Amino acid sequence: MNKRGASRWWIPAAGMALACSLLLGLMIGPAGPTWWRVPLELLNRLPFFSVHSGLTPTDWSIVSQIRAPRVVLAAIVGSTLSIAGASYQGVFRNPLVDPYLLGVAAGAGLGATIVITINRSGTSSWIIDPLPMIAFGGGLIAVLVTYLVGTTGKGERSSTSLVLAGVAVTSLATAAQTFLLQRNSDVVRQVYSWILGRLSSATWGDVRLVLPYVVFSTVVLLLHRRLLDVLRVGDEEATALGVNVSRVRLVVVIAATLGTASVVAVSGLIGFVGIIVPHAVRLVVGTSYRLVLPISLLFGAAFLILADIPGRVLDNPAETPIGVVTAFLGAPFFLLILRTRKNER
C-alpha cells in the first residue's frame, strides 16, 4: 500500500469513527427512548429542521442530562489519556510508559483521600467542590516532586532517573494514603469508589470543570508533535539538530500531566487506555508523532465512548465497572492488531 497516500486519510477516518461513536453512545443506554428516535430528536433540535421523534420529556432529560455528559466525558477522558500516554512514551522513548507513570494518579488519590477523611460531609455542599480541585493539585504536586528529584542527572540518564523518581513518589503517596485509610476505616469504601474508574456519575459540571485544562494540554501536545519526532533519534542527536531537549521534555511532561491530572480528578483511574491506544495507533499508522498524536486523540475518544456502552447495558439496571470493559475489549483488540500487522510484514 502507498503509505503517503493512505496517511492523508487517517485523520478524516478517525474523525468519522469518533462521530459515529458519539452518536452510538447517545443512542444506546439501559433506559430512555428507543435507539433510533435519538438521531431524529437531534435532527429536530437543529435549526431549520422539524422532525417528529416521539420523545417524551423524561426521555429527553435522560439523554441530554444523564447520557450526553457521560458520553462527552468519556470522549474527553479517552482522548486525554491517549494523547498524554503517546507523548510520555515519546519523551521517555519508552513504550511501556503510561500517563500515570510520574505519580499523577497516586498524588490525586492521596489528595482525594485527604478531602474525604478530613470532612467530606462538610465540603461537598460548597459552591466549588474542593474534591476534584485537591485531587488535581495532589496529582500536580506529585509530578513536580518527581521532576525536582528526578532531573539531577544529565542527558540520557535523566529520563531513567525521572521514571525511577516517579515510581518512588508513587509508592510514597500510596503509602500515605494507606496510612490515612488505616486510621479512618469508615471512609475506605468511599475512597475506593473514587479511585476506581468511573464515568457513571458524570455531569455537565464535570465536563465544564476539566475542559479548559484538557484543551490547553491537548493544544500544547499537538504543537510539539514534530519535536517528538526529532527526539526519537536520541537526546544527543536531537541537540545536534538544534532542539533544546530538556525544555521540550519539560513542556511536554507539564502539558501531559495537566491533562491527565484533570481527567483523573473527575473520573478516577481508568487504566489501559493510555498505553494501549497509542500502541494500536502506531501499529496501524506508523511511528511518526505527526500522525500518532492526533489519531490517538480521536481514536482514544472513540474507544472510551464505545467501551463505556457495554458497562451501562450488560447488567441492566446495574453498572459494570469501566476498567473491566476497557481491558476486556481492549486486550483482544490489541492482540488482533498486533497479529495482523506481524503477518503483513
Added chain:
Amino acid sequence: MRALTAALAATLVLAACGSSGSTPDTTMPAVTHRIVSLSPTATEMLYAIGAGDQVVAVDSLSTYPTEVADKVTMMSAYEPSVEAIIGYTPDVVLISNDMNKITEQLQSISSQKITVWTGAAAATLDDVYKQITELGALTGHDKDASTLIESMKSRIAKATEKVSAPMSAQSYFYELDNTLYSVTSNTFVGALLKPFGFTNIADGVEVGNDYPQLNAEAIVKANPSVVFLADTKCCATNTAEVAKRPGWAGIDAVKNGHVVELDDDVASRWGPRVVDLVEQFAAAIAAASK
C-alpha cells in the same frame, strides 16, 4: 463457625458453673466479664441488654450508644491488632468476622483463656435475635435479652401491619452511596423492606450481585416512589442535593417529597436500632401509598 461453636460451648460451661448448686439467680448476673468489642453492632446489643458495664474497650466505629464514648479506642474493626486487644486484658472478645485469624492468635498468645464470639453480618431478623440471645447468655443478661427481643418483635409487627395491601406497582430505590450503589432484596436491608410490598428497582441484576451499582438512566426510568438515602453521613447526601441531580426532578419520590434520609450507621448495622429503621421504612411507604 468453629469460633461460634467454641464460644457457645464456653458459654454453656460458664453458665453451668455459675448456676451450680442453686437455682439460677435472676437478680444478679452470674458472671461478669471484661469484654472487648470490635463490632459496632455487638456493642449496641450489649448496651441494649444492660451489659454495658462489662465492656472495657471498643473499636473506633463503636460510637453508639453515647455511654460508650469513653471506651472508644483507635482499634480497627477491620484489621484488629492482637497486642492492642490483649492490652485490655479481656476474657471475652466480640468480632463480626474472623478475617485475620484473630481467634487463633488470641488463643495462642494469651495465657488467660479468651472467649471469642463471632456475630457475622445478619441475613435475617432471626439472625439478629439469635445474636442478642447469645450475648445475653454470655453476659448473664438472658432475661434482658429476651425482653429486648420481645419488644423488637412487637414493634416490627406493629410497623408492618400498618401497611395493608401489597403495592408492587410502586417501587423504591435504596442508595448506599452517591455513586448509586444499592441493595437487592436478597440483602438484610432488602429483606426488611420486602414485607411492605414495594418493588426494589435494583432487583433483576445478575444473581450474586447483591450490592450493585445502578445506572443513573435506569433509576430515572424506573421512577421510584420512595428513595432511601443510607449515605447521609458518608457522602452528605440530602433531599435537596438529590432533587438537583440531573433528571431526578421528574422522579415521583422527589416530586412528592418521599426522599427519606436515613442514618448510615443504623442502616448498615444489624443491632437493636434495626427497629427504628423498619419504622422509618413503614412511615415512608405508608406516606407514599396514599
